[in-house]
Amino acid sequence: xxxxxxxxxxxxxxxxxxxxxxxxxxxxxxxxxxxxxxxxxxxxxxxxxxxxxxxxxxxxxxxxxxxxxxxxxxxxxxxxxxxxxxxxxxxxxxxxxxxxxxxxxxxxxxxxxxxxxxxxxxxxxxxxxxxxxxxxxxxxxxxxxxxxxxxxxxxxxxxxxxxxxxxxxxxxxxxxxxxxxxxxxxxxxxxxxxxxxxxxxxxxxxxxxxxxxxxxxxxxxx
Amino acid sequence: xxxxxxxxxxxxxxxxxxxxxxxxxxxxxxxxxxxxxxxxxxxxxxxxxxxxxxxxxxxxxxxxxxxxxxxxxxxxxxxxxxxxxxxxxxxxxxxxxxxxxxxxxxxxxxxxxxxxxxxxxxxxxxxxxxxxxxxxxxxxxxxxxxxxxxxxxxxxxxxxxxxxxxxxxxxxxxxxxxxxxxxxxxxxxxxxxxxxxxxxxxxxxxxxxxxxxxxxxxxxxxxxxxxxxxxxxxxxxxxxxxxxxxxxxxxxxxxxxxxxxxxxxxxxxxxxxxxxxxxxxxxxxxxx
Numbered sequence: 001x002x003x004x005x006x007x008x009x010x011x012x013x014x015x016x017x018x019x020x021x022x023x024x025x026x027x028x029x030x031x032x033x034x035x036x037x038x039x040x041x042x043x044x045x046x047x048x049x050x051x052x053x054x055x056x057x058x059x060x061x062x063x064x065x066x067x068x069x070x071x072x073x074x075x076x077x078x079x080x081x082x083x084x085x086x087x088x089x090x091x092x093x094x095x096x097x098x099x100x101x102x103x104x105x106x107x108x109x110x111x112x113x114x115x116x117x118x119x120x121x122x123x124x125x126x127x128x129x130x131x132x133x134x135x136x137x138x139x140x141x142x143x144x145x146x147x148x149x150x151x152x153x154x155x156x157x158x159x160x161x162x163x164x165x166x167x168x169x170x171x172x173x174x175x176x177x178x179x180x181x182x183x184x185x186x187x188x189x190x191x192x193x194x195x196x197x198x199x200x201x202x203x204x205x206x207x208x209x210x211x212x213x214x215x216x217x218x219x220x221x222x
Numbered sequence: 223x224x225x226x227x228x229x230x231x232x233x234x235x236x237x238x239x240x241x242x243x244x245x246x247x248x249x250x251x252x253x254x255x256x257x258x259x260x261x262x263x264x265x266x267x268x269x270x271x272x273x274x275x276x277x278x279x280x281x282x283x284x285x286x287x288x289x290x291x292x293x294x295x296x297x298x299x300x301x302x303x304x305x306x307x308x309x310x311x312x313x314x315x316x317x318x319x320x321x322x323x324x325x326x327x328x329x330x331x332x333x334x335x336x337x338x339x340x341x342x343x344x345x346x347x348x349x350x351x352x353x354x355x356x357x358x359x360x361x362x363x364x365x366x367x368x369x370x371x372x373x374x375x376x377x378x379x380x381x382x383x384x385x386x387x388x389x390x391x392x393x394x395x396x397x398x399x400x401x402x403x404x405x406x407x408x409x410x411x412x413x414x415x416x417x418x419x420x421x422x423x424x425x426x427x428x429x430x431x432x433x434x435x436x437x438x439x440x441x442x443x444x445x446x447x448x449x450x451x452x453x454x455x456x457x458x459x460x461x462x463x464x465x466x467x468x469x470x471x472x473x474x475x476x477x478x479x480x481x482x483x484x485x486x487x488x489x490x491x492x493x494x495x496x497x498x499x500x501x502x503x504x505x506x507x508x509x510x
Contacts, residue, residue: 045393048396048397049396049397050393050396050397064397065397065398065399065400066398068397069397069398070393070394070397072391072393072394076391076393077390077391078262078389078390081262081389081390082262082441082444082445082446082447082450083386083390083446083447084446088390091387091391091394094387094395094398094399095398095399123445123446125445139394143398
């Protein structure tokens with residue numbers, strides 16, 4: 001459960017919305033949509049505890065460390081960093097106490113899951129944007145966190161990658177995890193994600209995706 | 223042309239050469255991983271800033287205790303750490319980039335140091351402090367270098383994983399662990415510690431060369447982080463050894479000789495390095 005109380009966020013002195021209250025129930029799958037600069041990514045960071053809210057608070061029913069996984073946008077990463085894809089993905093095991101054998105098997109399975117087999121030893125700079133995105137998603141899936149926050153997970157993914165992504169999102173949803181996804185592809189949101197949080201400078205609207213997105217002309221929101 | 227025996231003979235024959243060699247080698251090994259991480263964190267010039275900033279502390283130490291190793295070390299350590307600490311604090315409070323804060327703090331620190339030396343009236347040789355002399359490494363300094371190198375290698379091994387993630391993907395690390403700032407702090411402390419112990423031996427500015435040149439050169443040799451650190455340590459050690467020999471046989475100042483050898487190795491790596499090197503062959507299709 002993610003409960004936001006009288007929450008305002010944004011740059012100091014410049015809140016993006018009036019104070020908002022909303023609650024994302026445990027096991028829900030929610031899309032966050034809104035125009036550029038409306039504060040979608042910042043909202044995820046505030047929920048993840050990476051950024052302080054201006055007012056109000058975010059209450060989680062689980063401790064943040066260890067039970068929350070965050071998929072950042074990939075431009076944060078230094079593509080020149082001398083590390084292999086496998087080492088990047090394996091960072092998802094942080095804090096896990098599984099034995100090395102179990103980890104090895106899981107890592108293999110996850111790499112296969114995300115169609116990254118054969119790329120294990122590739123350095124980051126030799127990966128395409130889509131491959132890197134799948135690697136970040138693979139790292140996220142190793143963490144087994146009950147709360148998943150994904151910032152534009154579909155970025156740089158081709159059709160195959162997107163269908164993989166939606167397959168995994170639905171699987172995670174079915175496992176009862178709480179998911180919050182920032183997404184620009186409104187058609188896909190409408191098709192795949194039951195609940196949508198629309199951020200506007202006048203406030204936030206939380207409702208069924210089909211209702212919310214139907215009302216909005218495509219050009220205004222995206 | 224040096225005969226093979228001549229490569230060992232000075233170190234065999236003279237205690238001061240042996241001390242300089244051992245001190246330089248351990249320093250090269252402990253500064254190599256620090257330099258590699260400084261470059262990866264885009265803080266390549268921080269070493270320079272810190273090396274300058276150490277001066278007022280060393281000057282104060284000199285003022286109170288004369289040319290004594292513990293006083294100079296403690297003073298330099300205090301100045302270096304407080305400078306790095308203040309810069310980190312300003313960065314966290316204001317969001318200004320860390321290099322900007324450090325670049326603003328170090329001239330203050332440097333000017334303070336020169337001022338203190340001027341007021342003190344006694345003349346500590348500034349040139350010696352900045353450029354040092356490897357051949358003047360005495361027993362206690364060597365012991366200090368061994369301790370610092372051992373400690374920083376062990377500490378680096380301990381913070382390696384969090385530091386790696388904090389460098390590559392700080393947002394991810396922040397969501398899974400609180401170790402990021404700690405690793406950052408320990409890392410900066412180690413940088414200061416190595417620069418302070420190094421400035422006794424080859425001079426503050428020359429240690430920066432020993433720290434950064436092999437690290438920068440290694441980027442042209444591999445794409446794997448552990449290999450990079452190994453190569454940097456190797457190149458650093460090679461520079462110390464060849465530099466000391468050159469300074470011995472041709473009566474050159476030892477600090478610059480070491481750094482210039484490291485500089486030549488860097489140029490060689492830029493030209494011939496297999497990764498991004500100017501003359502690298504186009505990668506084969508099967509090379510992955």
